Amino acid sequence: MANRRSDQEWLAIFQQYESSSLTQREFCRQNKISTSTFFAKRRLLQLSTENRHSGFIRAEVIEQSTHYQIAKPVAANMTLSFNDIELSIPQGTPAVYLAELIGALQS
Structure with a gap:
């Protein structure tokens, strides 16, 4: 079964990588991490961080409602x-x- 990591765990892994002198591929090999997962998760977290700093927030529809507007009489x-x-x-x-x-x- 695949080892599921939280975003916080991934951030710690990326910090470890940054402080190492290894290439991404070598770091992934030594830490038994798939390079494709490493690249994808790194990009996903970068986008998430960029979105947090862009002034936009994630919105979620909690309840749908219908509004009726009465047309003006012709x-x-x-x-x-x-x-x-x-x-x-x-x-x-x-x-x-x-x-x-x-x-x-x-x-």
């Missing part, structure tokens, strides 16, 4: 009748547009 359209033409225009249509439309209809 305003009724305005009806513009001119001769035999009837147009339905949404409320809030700019007055300038309506003036141009009425002017165009009179032509």
Whole structure:
């Protein structure tokens, strides 16, 4: 069974490596540590340390909730009748547009 180590144990191992004069491969061989595990765990802990100093924190969703927002009631359209033409225009249509439309209809 593989020897599981805590992050603290790994940090101690990396400190031992740093204080030794050995290459990573030689250090791993002497301490019976897989080099791939050594490299991967070292990188993972470096990323974790960088993330702690980046100002971001890990967030976890504890409870999911649903929020409902009541839509504003739809305003009724305005009806513009001119001769035999009837147009339905949404409320809030700019007055300038309506003036141009009425002017165009009179032509």
